[in-house]
Amino acid sequence: MKLLKLLTHRVTLVVLLLLLQLALLFGSILFLQDDFVYFYVVYIIVSVAAVLHIINDRSQPAYKIAWLIPVTLLPIFGTVIYIVFGRLRVSKKFKQRMELVFQKEKEAVKETIPYLEIEDGNLDAIFQSNYLTNKGGIPIFKNTTSEYLPFGEQAFASMKEELEKAEKYIFMEYFIIEEGKMWDEILEIMVRKAQEGVDVRLMYDDFGCLFTLPEGYHKKVEKMGIKCSVFNPFVPVLSSIFNNRDHRKMAIIDGKVAFTGGINLADEYINEIQRFGHWKDNAIKMEGDAAWGFTLMFLSLWDFQRPEERPYTDYFPGYTEQKNAVGYYQPYTDLPFDNEMLGENVYLSLIARAKKYIYITTPYLIIDNLLMEALCTAAKGGIDVRLQTPHIADKAYVHALTKSNYEQLIEAGVRVFEYSPGFIHSKTFVVDDLYGTVGTVNMDYRSLFLHVECGVWMYKTEAIPQLLNDFVETEKLCEEITLEKARDIRWFTHLGRAILNVFAPLM
Template identity: 25%
Template sequence: MQQHISTLHEFLSEYWPHIVLTFSVLVSASAAVHAAMNKNDVRAAIGWVGVIIMSPLLGPLLYLIAGINRVRRSQIYEQRDKTFKQFISYPEPPVSDIESCAGIQFRSLHILGDRVSRFQLRNGNHVRLLAGGDEAYPAMLEAIRNAKSTIAMQSYIFDNDHIGRIFIDALAEANQRGVNIRVLIDAVGAKYSHPPITRLLRKHQIPHALFMTNPLGFMRMPYANLRSHRKLLIVDGTHAFAGGMNIREGFMTEFGKENTAKDTHFSIEGPAILQLFSSFAHDWEFTTKEELPYADWCVKEWNAPQPHVPARCIRSGPDRFIGSNHHMLQGACAVATRHIRIQSPYFLPDQVLMGAINTAARRGVQVDIVIPKNNNLRLVGYAMMAQIDQLIRAGCRVWMATGTFNHSKLATVDGQWSYVGSSNMDPRSLRLNFELDLEIYDTDITGQVSNLIDNEIETAEALTLEHLQNLPFHKRLRNRVIWLASPYL
C-alpha cells in the first residue's frame, strides 16, 4: 500500500502540470462550447468565450456562477396554463377594436402585444395613478388592513425601516384575522437593509420566501443575476397595486423630508388582476413548489369602478418571456407619429432599442427622454453619459431632472398609450431581471403620465453635445470604461 501511495505521489509530482493543463483545457472547452451554443446575443457569447479562454480556470468558474440561466422554462408554465384554464374564465372579452380606443396606428402594436405577452388586452379595468409613497403606501396599507381572504405581495426591496415595519404590522394583523398571505422578496433585494425584513416576517409567522437563493443547486446564496424586480400587491383578488415602487421609507416625506425620492405606482381593479396574479403564482411556485389555486386567490367577476380602460400585463425575464419589454418598446417607437416621452432612472438601451428610438426621432417624432442629473447609482449614471450623445445626435431631447431622485419608469406614445411598471431601460431589466409592466390604452391615464414627465422637464436641464464634449478627458474616459461593464451594473 505504501509503495502504491509513493508511486502515485511521484507520478503527481512529475506530471501535475500536465494534469492541470489537460483538466483546464477540457473544462474551458466545455464551458466555451456551452456559451457558444446557448447565448443568443452574439456579444454575450463572444464575451463569455473570451473570458473562458483568457482565464482557463477562473473563466469557467465565473461562467458557472453568473453565465448559465438555470430558470426552468416549460414545466411550471405548462402546469400554470392548465391551472389558469381550470379555475378562471374571463368575463370580459378581449379588446378587438383598438382603433376606437387609441387610434389606427396602434393596431400593429396591439397585435405585437398579443404575441409577446400571451395575455390578451382586456377592457373593464380601472387604473389610478399614485404619485410617490405619500399616495401609494397609504392606499396599499388600507387595502391590506381591509383584506378579507388573501394577500399576495412581491417586492424587489422590502426594507426593515419605519415604513417596512408599518407594512409588517398590517400584514401581521391580517394574518391573525385568518387572511391567507404570501410574501415574495428577491434574495438580493432582501439584503438592502440590516437586519433583513425576513426576520420580522418569520417572527409573525407570515408565509414568505426569497426568490433565487440557490442558483448552484447546493449553495444557499442570492444569485447576482436573474433577480425578481417585480413590485406587486394583490388583495382579495379584486384590488392590485403595481409599478416601480419598492417598500422604502425614503419615498415618504414623513421620513425622507426634503430628500424624499419620487416614484410612480398604480392602483388596478378589473380583469388585469388575473394576469398580475398569474405572474405572482408562477414566481411563487417556482420558488417554493407550492401551487396557488386561482379559485382561492382570484374572483371570477370584477366590479371595477368607472372609467374603464383597456390594459394588459407584460411579463419579461430570462425565461420564455425574454425580451418582452424590449419588443414592446421597439414596437411603440415604430408606431409613434407625434410624441414619445420616456422617463427612466437607469437609461442604458442597447443598440437595437437605441436604433428604434433614434429612427423615431429622425422620422420627425418628438422624443423627450428624462434621466436624473444626480443618480443614486453613480456607476450607472457615468455609463449613461457614455452613450447618451448618440440619442442627442439623432434629434432626441435629453433632460437631466433636478431635485430629488426620481425612480419612475414611464413611457407614453402620442398621448394614447402608456407603458408603466418595473422595467428600466438598461441591460439588466431588458435581459436579466424578471420584470412586470402594464400597457394601457387610454388618453386620460396617458395624459396623467405625460404630465408627470412634463413636470420633470419644466425644472430639468437640457443635456447638449457641447456639455458632453466639454467634460474633462478623465471623466469621459471614466464614463466609457464603466460603460463597458454596463450589462452587469
C-alpha cells in the same frame, strides 16, 4: 461594534465562502498544470467550447462581447468564470415545476377571462396586445379604472387605504423591504388583517433585502400570521442563478385592486429619509378586471416557490362593473428563463409605433444597440423623443454608464433631461396620448435580460393623460443636457466610461 456587525453579517460570510470555492477551483487548475500537455489539451477544448457557446447563444451581442473578452484575454480564469457565472443553467426539476405553474395559469386564464378584442380596429394597438397575450400569457382587460400616482408618498397613502378594505386576501411582492415608517405601517395592517382571517402573503427577493432585513426575517413574519416566501435565497454556492432576481413590485387586494410601479417598501421611496436628494418615484392603482391579471402573475410565482394545491380559480373575485372605465389594460411579466425579451420588446414596440412623441422616464440608461437604434431612428424621423434620468446618482458607475449614452442620443435629436432635485426611479413610457406603460423594468441589462419584472401596458386609459402631465410637470424641474455639455468631459472620464461600457451587460 460596526466592524463586528460587518464581519458577522451574512453577506460577509457568503462572500468569504464563495471566494474560498473560487480559490479551491483555481488552485486545482494550477495543480493540474504539472501535467502540462494533458492540461493544455483539455484547456483548449474547454475554451473553444466556451467561445462557440457564447457566439451561438441567443443572448444580446453586447452580452456576448462582454464575456468573449475575459474568456479570450484571461486564459483559464476567464473561461472558468464564464462556466460558473456566464450561463443560466436550470435543472430538469426546475423546468418541470415551471411548466406545471404555466399550465395552471393557462387553465385559470381560460376559465376566468373572456376573449376580448380592441374594438376600434387600431392595428398598432392590436399587434402590441397580441404579442403580450401570446408571449406573456395574460390577456387584455377592459372594465378597469386607474389612478396614476406620481410620487411614492401618494402611492403609500393609497396602498394603506386599500389594504384596510381587504376582505379575502392580500398579496404583496417586492424587491426591497426595509423596516421603518413605510414598512412598519403596512405590516401593522397586514398583521391585523391576518388576525381577522384574511389570507395575507408576502414575497420578497433575498438579494434585494440582504442589507435591509435581518437574516431569517421570513420566520418572524410567519409567526405574525403572514405567509412568507423568499425568492431565490442567497446561498454560498457558485452559480449564475444569483443574477436572476425578483425585481417585481405589486400589491393585490382581493383580486379587485392592484398596484405596480417603481416604489419598494422602504422609507427613501417616500422621502422619509433622503440619500440622493428628492426621490421621485411612482405607482399606478388599477381597480377592476385588470387586477385579476396581476393576481394570476403573483399566484404563479408563489406556486413555483411554495407549491399551491388550490387551483388559481379559487381566488377569482368575479367581475363587477366599473363605472367610467375607459381603455384597455394588459398586465405582463418578464422572466429570464424563457429566452423571450418581453420587457425590451414592449419598449421597442412602443417606440416603433409612435407617430408624434415618445416620453420616457428611467433611473438607468444602459441600453443595447436595438434600443439605441430604435430611439435614434425615431428622433431622426421627426418623432419628439425625450428622456428623463436622475441628476444625483445612487450608484456612481451606473450613472457614468447612463451619461455615456447621452452624446449619441442627442446627436440623433433625442432630448435628455436630468431630474435636478435628486433621483428619479420611475419607469414609464407615454406615447402619442394613446399608449403607456408603468412597471418595474429599468432600461438596463439586468432588468431587460436577467430579472423577473412586471408592468402594465395601456391603451386609451385615463392614466395616459396623467402620465403625460407628470412628465411635463417633472420636466420643469429638470436640466436639459445639451450636446456641448454631453461632450464636455475629460479624457480619462471618457476612457473610464468606454471601459465600463464593454462590461455593462455583466453589471
